[in-house]
Every structure is written in structure tokens, then in C-alpha cells.
Amino acid sequence: MANRILVIDDEQGIREGVKRALAPQGYMVETAENGEQGLALFRKEPFDLVLIDVMMPGISGIDLIREIHQVDPDAICIIITGYATVEMAVRAIKEGAYDFLTKPFTIDDLLLVVRQGLERRQLSLETQRLRRIEEQARKLEEEKARLEELDRAKMQFVRLVTHELQAPIAAIHTYLRLILDGYVSPEEQRRVLEKCLARAQEQMKLISDLLMLGCIQAQIQEGKVEELNMDEVLQSVVERMEPQAKEKGLEFRVWVQPASKIVLGNRDHFLSVWTNLISNAIKYTERGFVEVTLRTEDGKVIGEVKDSGIGIPEDEQPHLFEEFFRASNAKKGSQQGTGLGLSIVKRVIEASGGEVWVRSKEGEGSLFGFWVPLAKEETSNS
Ligand SMILES: Nc1ncnc2c1ncn2[C@@H]1O[C@H](COP(=O)(O)OP(=O)(O)OP(=O)(O)O)[C@@H](O)[C@H]1O
Ligand SMILES: [Mg+2]
CATH class of the missing domain: 3.40.50.2300 (Response regulator)
Incomplete structure (x- = not known):
């Protein structure tokens, strides 16, 4: 041109x-x-x-x-x-x-200076173009490294899942084999079958957690979200969990700030958030209390679950929200778990644009909390 x-x-x-x-x-x-x-x-x-x-x-x-x-x-x-x-x-x-x-x-003076000027412009445009290409190449390189990392993480996850899925089914297989091969007396059979049942239930929970973990993002992207009344979601989880806490002799306290707390989300996801946090608190607390609070602040809905339980060693706290992670003191105890609950909590909260946190001291107790954006301020009481 x-x-x-x-x-x-x-x-x-x-x-x-x-x-x-x-x-x-x-x-x-x-x-x-x-x-x-x-x-x-x-x-x-x-x-x-x-x-x-x-x-x-x-x-x-x-x-x-x-x-x-x-x-x-x-x-x-x-x-x-x-x-x-x-x-x-x-x-x-x-x-x-x-x-x-x-x-x-002279015309020659003019032509000379114009030609040199245009050459110089050509050169600097070319340099810029090269710099842009270099920048693009660098970005592509970064993106490639990120994808490779993601791929590695995915493979690692698949390995972990396979490993976790194998344990219960292998146990069930062994128990059934023992019965069928006549190694278990008729009186013993019921006890062994109950063990099978427990392992099968464990397997089912693992699979439903994995399904939940896998579809959070997709469901939100597909628009499977609605305006949720957080009070109501919490209430229905509390009704289910409170008897379990009482049965363990724990004091169960719930404090809900009287203000409307509408958030945009998937009801099943948020039921799972509360269920996981409260069931953990009950599961990992032998005596004392479990305290649930729900309030709003600066356009955020804030939920916290506090307990006086076994706590989490400080150096292990950064891993809490990773899939399958279980703290050493929890693994030593009698409580079973797959270590997926908190990963689900984190995914749901972050997919909703919020954050999760934990404060804990081993032997004293823990506090798990999250915030999610308030979808709208005060609504009518209908
Ligand atoms: N309230 C708590 N007090 C002490 N430790 C906790 C508490 N909540 C979570 N943890 C620790 O974090 C780990 C991960 O919790 P998460 O809920 O993800 O898994 P889990 O309870 O072991 O199994 P599940 O997937 O069945 O919930 C637990 O194994 C435990 O070590
Ligand atoms: Mg749990």
C-alpha cells in the first residue's frame, strides 16, 4: 500500500x-x-x-x-x-x-529525507511485529506448560480415584469368596455380610462424591442455578445433622443473623457444602460443641462451622482442600472418610465466586468458613 x-x-x-x-x-x-x-x-x-x-x-x-x-x-x-x-x-x-x-x-534533498524516514518507520514496525510474535510465542509456551500440568494433575487424579475405588470392592470380593468357599461358619456369615454392606456403602458414597465433584462446574455453566435462600438450605441440613450431634453428646448451636440471604447457586451443591462442613465437625469432635453461624456482611453471605474437636496439624492445613487428603490425626482415629468432602466444598464455593478458609489448632478445634456473593439485598417476607 x-x-x-x-x-x-x-x-x-x-x-x-x-x-x-x-x-x-x-x-x-x-x-x-x-x-x-x-x-x-x-x-x-x-x-x-x-x-x-x-x-x-x-x-x-x-x-x-x-x-x-x-x-x-x-x-x-x-x-x-x-x-x-x-x-x-x-x-x-x-x-x-x-x-x-x-x-x-532541492527535490533530491526532500526525496532522500523522506525515503530514509520511511525506511526507518518500516524498520520499527517490523521490530514491533517481531516483538509481538515473540510475545505470542512466549504466551503459547506458557499455555502449553499449563495444559501439560493440568494433564499431569488429571492423570494423578485418575490414579488416586482408581486406587480408592479398588479398596472397597477388593474387600467385598474377599469376603464373598471366603463365604462361598466355605471358610465362614453359618453363625459368622451375618457379621461378614454386614462388613460387605459397609464397604459397599462406602463405595457408593465415594461414587456419589466423585459424581458431585465432576459435575459442579458443568452444572453451573449449564445454568442449573437458582436464587437460594441460604437460611432454608442450612435449616434443612441442620434438621438432619442435629440428632447425630446430640447422639454423640455434643452441644449443637446454630446462630443465624436475621436478614435475608439470597445467593445464586445450585441447591444440591449448597446442601452438600453444609452437610460436609457440619458432618466433619461432628465426626471429628468427641466432646464439647459444634457451632454453626450464618450472617451477611458487605454484600457477602458468610457461613462458619466451629467445633471443639481434634483439630488439624498446622503443617497439614494447606492440603485440606485437596482431593482425597486426610490429615494424619484423622487417619489414626476410627473415623472413616474418603477425603473428598472439603474438595467439593471448595469447588462449589469458588465456582460461585467465593472463598473458603480454615483456622484450626490440633487438639483444640477447628473453624471452617466460606463466603459467597449475596445475590440481592433484602426481599419481601413472602
Ligand atoms: N472439623 C474438622 N476437624 C478436624 N479435622 C477435620 C475437620 N474437617 C476436616 N478435617 C480434616 O480434613 C480432612 C478432609 O476432610 P474431608 O471432609 O474432605 O474428608 P473426610 O471427612 O475424611 O471424608 P469424606 O470425603 O467422607 O468427607 C479430614 O480427613 C480431616 O483430616
Ligand atoms: Mg468429610
Whole structure:
């Protein structure tokens, strides 16, 4: 495409002379008789090269260079100057002009400086293009590394899942084999079958947790979300869990701030969040209390579950929300678990744009909390 050149000079003779000299070389030349007009033309559609008379009424040549470079930092500005103003031309070069032409100048002088200017522009555009390509290549490289990492994590997850799925089924298989091969007396059979049942239940819970974990993101993306009243969701979980806490002799406290707490989410997901947090608190607490609180603050709905249970060793706390992670003190205890509950909690909360946290001291107790955005302020009591 032809290079676009703009001549800004208040002297008609120069404007026309320059245009007459450049047009036959295949350049597209436009002219303006003052800085303001030139700038307006430039802003409308930038030029590759601008020839600017340094001495014009109105906006000065130097200010013009600055304005032009604000639109296109790579536009080439060449100052046209009378002999007496060479000093000013030098200043203009410091301000970013590429070169200057001293009046009177020949067509050859003009063509030489224009050609050099355009070459320089070509070069800097090319450099920029290369830099952009390098930047793109770097980003692609980063993206590739990220995908590889994701792939590794996925494979690791599949290995863990397979391993976890294998244990219960292998146990069930062994028990059944023992019975069928006649190694278990009729009196013993019921006890062994009950063990089978327990392992089968464990397997079913594992599978339903895995299903839940796998579909959280997808369900939210598919728009399977609604306005949920968090009080009501919590209430239905509390009704189910409270008897379990009482049975263990734990004090079960619930404190709900009287304000509406509508959040955007999937009801099953949030039932699972509360169920996991409260069941953990009950499961890992032998005496004392379990305390559930729900409140709003600064456009956030905040839920917390606190207990006076076994706590979590400090150095293990960073891993709590990882799939299948179980703390060493929990594994030593009699409580079974697959270590997926908290991963589900974290995924649900983060998919809703919120955050989870934990504060815990081994032997003293734990506090698990989360916030999610409030979908809307106070609604009617209907
Ligand atoms: N309230 C708590 N007190 C002490 N430790 C806890 C508590 N909640 C979670 N933990 C620790 O975090 C680990 C992960 O919890 P998570 O709920 O993910 O798994 P889990 O309870 O072991 O099994 P499940 O998947 O069946 O819930 C637990 O194994 C336990 O070590
Ligand atoms: Mg759990």
C-alpha cells in the first residue's frame, strides 16, 4: 500500500511544491495549512510521515510532534525550517522529530529525507511485529506448560480415584469368596455380610462424591442455578445433622443473623457444602460443641462451622482442600472418610465466586468458613 504523507505548512508554495515532488513517486500526499488542521487530518487517519513547518501561527511544530506521537508513536516527523531556526529544529529532534530539512531545499534533498524516514518507520514496525510474535510465542509456551500440568494433575487424579475405588470392592470380593468357599461358619456369615454392606456403602458414597465433584462446574455453566435462600438450605441440613450431634453428646448451636440471604447457586451443591462442613465437625469432635453461624456482611453471605474437636496439624492445613487428603490425626482415629468432602466444598464455593478458609489448632478445634456473593439485598417476607 502506498505510504501516506502529510505536509503541514502555512506557505502554499511549499505545500504544493512538496506535493508535486512526492506524488509522482507513488506516495499519497495530503496537505494542511496549519497545525490544528493537520492534527485533525492525522487523527482521522494516521500518516506514515509528516513534514511540519516549524514556524507557523497557532500550535507550534514541537507541540505538534508530541500530539502526533500520541496518536502513533512510530509516525515519522520531519521538520521544515528556515536557516535562522536551525536551533529550533535541533530541539525538535530532541522532542522526537526524525530529521529536518532546511529551506530552501532541492527535490533530491526532500526525496532522500523522506525515503530514509520511511525506511526507518518500516524498520520499527517490523521490530514491533517481531516483538509481538515473540510475545505470542512466549504466551503459547506458557499455555502449553499449563495444559501439560493440568494433564499431569488429571492423570494423578485418575490414579488416586482408581486406587480408592479398588479398596472397597477388593474387600467385598474377599469376603464373598471366603463365604462361598466355605471358610465362614453359618453363625459368622451375618457379621461378614454386614462388613460387605459397609464397604459397599462406602463405595457408593465415594461414587456419589466423585459424581458431585465432576459435575459442579458443568452444572453451573449449564445454568442449573437458582436464587437460594441460604437460611432454608442450612435449616434443612441442620434438621438432619442435629440428632447425630446430640447422639454423640455434643452441644449443637446454630446462630443465624436475621436478614435475608439470597445467593445464586445450585441447591444440591449448597446442601452438600453444609452437610460436609457440619458432618466433619461432628465426626471429628468427641466432646464439647459444634457451632454453626450464618450472617451477611458487605454484600457477602458468610457461613462458619466451629467445633471443639481434634483439630488439624498446622503443617497439614494447606492440603485440606485437596482431593482425597486426610490429615494424619484423622487417619489414626476410627473415623472413616474418603477425603473428598472439603474438595467439593471448595469447588462449589469458588465456582460461585467465593472463598473458603480454615483456622484450626490440633487438639483444640477447628473453624471452617466460606463466603459467597449475596445475590440481592433484602426481599419481601413472602
Ligand atoms: N472439623 C474438622 N476437624 C478436624 N479435622 C477435620 C475437620 N474437617 C476436616 N478435617 C480434616 O480434613 C480432612 C478432609 O476432610 P474431608 O471432609 O474432605 O474428608 P473426610 O471427612 O475424611 O471424608 P469424606 O470425603 O467422607 O468427607 C479430614 O480427613 C480431616 O483430616
Ligand atoms: Mg468429610
